Amino acid sequence: MDHPAVAEEDVPLLSLQAFSLARGKVDVLDNVAFELGRGQTIGLIGESGAGKSTIALAIIGLLRPPEVALRGSIRFDGVELTGLAEAQYRQLRGNRIGLVFQDATAALNPCFTVGAQLAEPLSRHLGLRGNERRQRSIELLESVGIGEAALRLDAFPHELSGGMQQRVMIAMALACDPQLLIADEPTSALDVTIQAQIMELILERVRARSASAIFVLHDLALAAQVCDRVVVLYAGQVVEVAPAGELFAAPRHPYTRALRACSIELGQEQVLAPIPGSVPGLEDLPAGCRFAPRCDRASAQCAQTPPLVSDGIRSVACWHA
Amino acid sequence: MPNRFLAQVGQTALVLFFVSVASFVFLKLAPGDPVSLMLGSDYNKDSYDRLFTELGLDRPWMVQYTTWLGNFVTGDWGRSFVSNEDIFRLAVMQALPVTLCLAAYAMVLALLVGIPAGVLSALKRDTWMDLCATGVAVFGNAFPSFYLGIVLIWVFGVGLGWFPTLGFVAPWEDPLEGLWYLTLPAITLAAWYIGLIARVTRASLLDVLGHSYILAARARGEGATRVVWVHAMRNVLMPLTTTLGLQLGGMLRGAVMTEVVFALPGLGMMITAATLNREYTVVQAGVMLSGLLFVLVNLMVDQLYTWLDPRLRRLA
Ligand SMILES: Nc1ncnc2c1ncn2[C@@H]1O[C@H](COP(=O)(O)OP(=O)(O)O)[C@@H](O)[C@H]1O
Ligand code: SF4
Numbered sequence: 001m002d003h004p005a006v007a008e009e010d011v012p013l014l015s016l017q018a019f020s021l022a023r024g025k026v027d028v029l030d031n032v033a034f035e036l037g038r039g040q041t042i043g044l045i046g047e048s049g050a051g052k053s054t055i056a057l058a059i060i061g062l063l064r065p066p067e068v069a070l071r072g073s074i075r076f077d078g079v080e081l082t083g084l085a086e087a088q089y090r091q092l093r094g095n096r097i098g099l100v101f102q103d104a105t106a107a108l109n110p111c112f113t114v115g116a117q118l119a120e121p122l123s124r125h126l127g128l129r130g131n132e133r134r135q136r137s138i139e140l141l142e143s144v145g146i147g148e149a150a151l152r153l154d155a156f157p158h159e160l161s162g163g164m165q166q167r168v169m170i171a172m173a174l175a176c177d178p179q180l181l182i183a184d185e186p187t188s189a190l191d192v193t194i195q196a197q198i199m200e201l202i203l204e205r206v207r208a209r210s211a212s213a214i215f216v217l218h219d220l221a222l223a224a225q226v227c228d229r230v231v232v233l234y235a236g237q238v239v240e241v242a243p244a245g246e247l248f249a250a251p252r253h254p255y256t257r258a259l260r261a262c263s264i265e266l267g268q269e270q271v272l273a274p275i276p277g278s279v280p281g282l283e284d285l286p287a288g289c290r291f292a293p294r295c296d297r298a299s300a301q302c303a304q305t306p307p308l309v310s311d312g313i314r315s316v317a318c319w320h321a
Numbered sequence: 322m323p324n325r326f327l328a329q330v331g332q333t334a335l336v337l338f339f340v341s342v343a344s345f346v347f348l349k350l351a352p353g354d355p356v357s358l359m360l361g362s363d364y365n366k367d368s369y370d371r372l373f374t375e376l377g378l379d380r381p382w383m384v385q386y387t388t389w390l391g392n393f394v395t396g397d398w399g400r401s402f403v404s405n406e407d408i409f410r411l412a413v414m415q416a417l418p419v420t421l422c423l424a425a426y427a428m429v430l431a432l433l434v435g436i437p438a439g440v441l442s443a444l445k446r447d448t449w450m451d452l453c454a455t456g457v458a459v460f461g462n463a464f465p466s467f468y469l470g471i472v473l474i475w476v477f478g479v480g481l482g483w484f485p486t487l488g489f490v491a492p493w494e495d496p497l498e499g500l501w502y503l504t505l506p507a508i509t510l511a512a513w514y515i516g517l518i519a520r521v522t523r524a525s526l527l528d529v530l531g532h533s534y535i536l537a538a539r540a541r542g543e544g545a546t547r548v549v550w551v552h553a554m555r556n557v558l559m560p561l562t563t564t565l566g567l568q569l570g571g572m573l574r575g576a577v578m579t580e581v582v583f584a585l586p587g588l589g590m591m592i593t594a595a596t597l598n599r600e601y602t603v604v605q606a607g608v609m610l611s612g613l614l615f616v617l618v619n620l621m622v623d624q625l626y627t628w629l630d631p632r633l634r635r636l637a
């Protein structure tokens with residue numbers, strides 16, 4: 001892959017700084033910041049509605065003005081993405097940034113064959129045609145563990161199982177050897193029995209290409225296993241960022257602690273004890289710390305917004321962490 | 322697929338059977354006696370009885386029906402009392418092509434205008450462009466077609482003189498002149514369908530654009546134009562075909578009206594004229610032919626639909 005001249009190996013591949021995104025009057029993301037190094041994997045964790053998918057779509061440039069309002073910065077390989085022209089953004093999508101959707105059944109167009117959809121990034125970004133393109137498609141399907149690949153190319157999505165469909169999505173996202181792969185809950189729509197296989201497959205493909213990856217996950221234990229660092233999101237804000245192992249061993253934010261408690265119980269196949277209360281609606285957030293209504297450590301001070309404080313290795317946004 | 326196809330053929334046969342029985346019974350119940358009509362002035366008891374037996378009218382209805390159906394299937398549709406012309410020739414060779422040309426021209430116009438209008442109003446949802454397109458669609462839907470026909474004749478025919486006001490030139494003999502003559506009638510017939518197509522396209526496209534496969538196509542780097550016209554519209558074709566298929570009967574009805582307004586020698590005109598002349602055999606032939614046409618077109622639409630939706634195509 002050709003890298004722009006400005007990119008240097010010590011510049012992180014991706015960095016979000018004070019990144020906010022608003023739909024109308026509602027701030028869906030507020031001051032999100034994290035960095036992703038080359039060849040690294042990062043996990044985004046948080047309850048449903050925390051803004052994980054929004055971050056994924058914002059990075060790949062599918063949530064842009066005028067649909068939403070953006071503030072702050074997303075830099076990818078040294079290039080600022082928030083103001084990038086659509087034509088240039090298109091060069092990144094599917095080429096240098098790949099996206100795996102949560103529900104492959106919904107993300108594959110029912111009217112086009114697997115081959116036709118897989119061929120698109122190959123023609124658009126790599127200029128492949130005819131037999132060469134078909135050969136590359138077959139290799140891609142084989143690389144994600146799909147047998148009889150030549151036959152599958154002519155299949156329509158509904159003729160494949162859910163697991164196969166997700167493999168196709170993965171092949172598509174990796175078609176052009178992206179530097180960054182974003183996988184938004186890549187296994188949560190799948191049968192439990194094949195979730196581990198698919199996760200394993202993505203990890204293996206990402207490592208084989210020494211690409212960077214963002215995994216949106218909802219299980220902290222899984223995130224700790226597969227990611228280098230984990231970003232914990234709550235109601236559109238980053239509440240804790242830390243190396244995965246440390247975060248799991250010693251979570252500091254009360255929300256992360258609660259998530260870990262859930263995760264451990266899940267691991268032991270006990271009944272899930274969800275965190276009491278629910279995520280506040282983004283329209284009526286509490287002033288100060290957004291987690292306060294559900295927090296067992298909340299004090300008077302928590303009526304002030306806690307800043308994200310970093311010690312150089314990990315950061316946390318809590319007055320009493 | 323074969324099962325579905327066989328079921329459709331069976332269904333079609335059943336519908337055709339009912340149409341044939343209905344048009345047979347219609348002839349039997351029609352006021353006026355075919356024998357006296359045929360004899361005209363040459364009427365006396367003797368010749369009446371002779372013709373009555375000759376026509377097989379003394380035989381049981383069952384036999385009459387099967388004989389009639391047999392003749393119909395082999396193209397022996399009898400002769401017109403008025404012009405003594407062969408009815409099969411009159412209906413199938415002369416009137417039918419006119420109606421088919423009109424309907425096809427109108428359908429092409431309706432698709433060419435309706436689809437872009439629907440796409441435009443979906444993409445520019447809730448802007449003035451959407452409002453205009455929706456307004457035109459509602460107008461086309463609400464305006465009675467014979468009235469629209471008359472208005473078009475007045476404005477573009479009589480007033481501006483751009484198009485001929487009445488009459489017909491066969492497009493298969495002189496394509497340009499033929500289309501020129503058919504343009505106002507085709508617009509008249511298309512108006513209602515433009516409204517329908519625009520509305521269905523708008524609603525279906527908005528629905529399709531909300532699916533994640535659209536987002537996924539964009540995430541592969543596809544441009545907005547291609548995503549709309551290829552990825553999304555391919556999916557819009559299915560609901561569009563369904564709706565249009567359901568309304569094709571209306572197209573035949575509309576063609577009758579339009580032919581009368583513009584004096585086009587099509588099936589509708591043939592049936593109307595025959596009804597006024599009490600030529601019930603011609604009316605019957607027209608009804609049978611329209612029924613056949615309706616059923617065949619529906620069968621084609623159904624096949625088209627099966628072919629358009631891969632989920633139905635490859636169930637094997
Ligand atoms: N298409 C949309 N229109 C309006 N609000 C949306 C839309 N998609 C997501 N949201 C809102 O944005 C917030 C974040 O959603 P999302 O990023 O999907 O969360 P997550 O992926 O963490 O479950 C939620 O409050 C959700 O209601
Ligand atoms: S700042 Fe206060 S309310 Fe918020 S998580 Fe920390 S202790 Fe709980």
Ligand SMILES: [Mg+2]
Binds near residue numbers: 052184
């Ligand atoms: Mg999500």
